[in-house]
Amino acid sequence: MSNPIVGGPELPQRRRLVTEIPGPVSRERFARRQQFVAGGVGTTLPVFIEAAGGGVLRDVDGNSLIDLASGIAVTSVGNAAPPVAARVSDQVRAFTHTCFMVTPYDSYVDVCEKLAQLTPGDHAKKSVLLNSGAEAVENAVKIARAYTGRDAVVVFDHAYHGRTNLTMAMTAKNMPYKQGFGPFASAIYRAPMSYPFREPGAISGSAAADRAIDLIDKQVGAANVACIVIEPILGEGGFVVPADGFLPRLADWARDNGVVFVADEIQTGFCRTGAWFACDHEGVVPDLITTAKGIAGGLPLAAVTGRAEIMDAVHSGGLGGTYGGNPVTCAAALGAIEVMQSQDLNAAARRIGDLMVSRLEKLAESHPTIGDIRGRGAMVAIELVGPDGRTPDAARTAAVSAYCHAHGVVTLTCGTYGNVLRFLPPLVIGEQLLAEGMDVLAEAFAATA
Template sequence: MTTTAHGGPGLPQERRLVTEIPGPKSREMFSRKQSAVPAGVGTTLPVFVTKAGGGVLVDADGNSLIDFGSGIAVTNVGNAAPKVVERVQNQVADFTHTCFMITPYESYVAVCEKLNAITPGDHEKRTFLVNSGAEAVENAVKVARLATGRPAVVAFDHGYHGRTLLTMTLTAKNMPYKQGFGPYAPEVYRMPLAYPYRWPGENVAEEAAAQAIDQITKQIGAENVAAVIIEPIAGEGGFIVPAKGFLPRIAEFCKANGIVFIADEIQTGFARTGQMFACEDEGIVPDIITTAKGIAGGLPLAAVTGRAELMDAVHAGGLGGTYGGNPVACEAALGVLETIEEEGLVERARAIGDVMLPRLRGLQERFGIIGDVRGRGAMTAIELVVPGTKDPNPAAASEIAKRCHAEGLVVLTAGTYGNVLRFLPPLVIPDHLLDEGLTILEKAVSEV
């Protein structure tokens, strides 16, 4: 299947290396970065981008790299989708800000109406807009606590929910997200995730759900739990797709005990997995869904969408923020939603998965270093191990990524053990670049 590549006029959809990676101009800028920006703000690949679109990133040295990262699942519709560009340009010319809580504007309401309509479930919903995924998660928990009058929040092993105090607490991985930043927020509890590749038993979904429910019941008390929050596919934790049946069982338990079920769809949302939202795969209807990343084509925007009775429980003034639902970002989001619908990007994500997963499984058959291949749609990953074992092999993941970068393919690492390579190509990537990127990956794996 082919698709339209967006990159502004005249941006060739090709891999082109004119210098080493990174080149001299990028290295010069990186030295400026090091003297101006704290070391704690890391960089995966220090090439400084000047243009991007379709399936490529063009750097300051004129190199054109294939993009298998999408800015961490943000540029699903590409970096310069025409409808996003047009709407943003028009809005900037009209006004950039009023603060929706002071004098509102229609685009904020239009985004909320759209999200109420397209998120799972036909119940009455309300949406409000904030700036980032972490802010959306914090607000979802606020709503759940106020609406239920309960304090406790349950998260899961391998989960990632953000870097603020509460969301850092909800996040499972210590390094680099939590190390040295404690003490953490109270009343957060962590439960086992149905991680098929690493679960010790055979009935993964049943055993993991039973264990989680037993621990919630015995250690916290279901009547004390305001919310359970989970990513339908664990993102930073390693693109772990929970065993079928696990999510529905947890959702049923929540419903039976008056617990708010929050689906964190920040990385999985907006067509990324071959469905508009990943929880649709097993028919999950969350009480609250948090979205960000792919929502606005790269502009800062996030949303909390939930059952009307939960959302309306909050007193006037209890939700909001100066920049939440910025009008420029709202117009971008409307352009993103139009693009997804008009260009069939839900189906395109499935087509990308139909290309990537068989190629990755073929690699797994050839090389014992790949322990697991997983994912859905355009959200796929390989887990690297010491051959003949399930011991995590982060060194191999790092080396493969390094070789891909040198050849002009942007890939990202992930995973609790740092041993996962995750692939998030833009949904508008042309077929030939998808194929070429996979060929570069195959070469890197074979060499390592």
């Protein structure tokens, strides 16, 4: 089966199944993938994509799938958004690389200026551009240690920060991220997270923060802590939104004790939660903020942005990397930010969230296995549990997701217990397409009951 390769907004925005999922061409190509790609690289849905745009992915068999994943919160502005594609095309024709550390170029500085304008706080800020979220987190730790002269790093239960050695140590979940890869970096300490659905009793956000602070004071000592690194909303850990007051109390404690407060906004940033950054919802101003994923419309770019005096604590040459802030990825980021601003994707994310939560609440009325509905903006999840309302039900979660895949809807699971379905549609998805995706999800719950 052959289809003209048309992507971006021109791709018809409809679900269309012409073969089983995966189809014969995808299965043939997946066999070749198995031959040449390392087995440790997992695949959620073994369909090969030839075009994408808006809220749709089209595979090599001609099936059009509804995208509720955005490549894990990356293609927030849609695939091949015209301002992104145009800027990338122009940049590729001009030059693809010089290495900013050898000979600089304007687009790197332009992205840093945008980051200074958009990230929380009105203080003087500087940035370093990098390639991936894990690299951003590693550099945030380096910067915090250089600034404070301290070693200890505090992270939280259920956290995910990356797959490098340091970020594996910072990540909470063992399988598949850490199993067999140790020993890990030292001086990493884990504190309890605010997880409202799984708290043993009612506890306010500030009280949950005090619980974490007490552990830090007793087991680490504030004077030894270089930084706290926290996702304002947990990503891989289950889209957990901490109780109101948790983040502000931690940020206040960090400021009072000379600890650098680092917000890992790699999954939450750039309009995903209905604000530019998830910290904005509670007025939290981090000292450093790490970004990636949605920043560049699908191209690999990441950043650490923070208070100028903290960023400048590192000696000249101590930050950087050959590809960090590549001119093509910077062009993509400027195009993506243009789309976010011109189309008001913060408002779009809030509207998407309202639509999804409304449908999920109705679904939960018929399916008590949905123990919790949570999230902000277009970052929404449901946690599935057994008859007791507490025990994680990973099997049902996997079954529901598999049904969605077989019926042309791309969904993702997550959570420490593997019992969370997470929804990350592109922020440009049409409401009718989103509603159809929710329809298929409802069918999946009925079929797996």
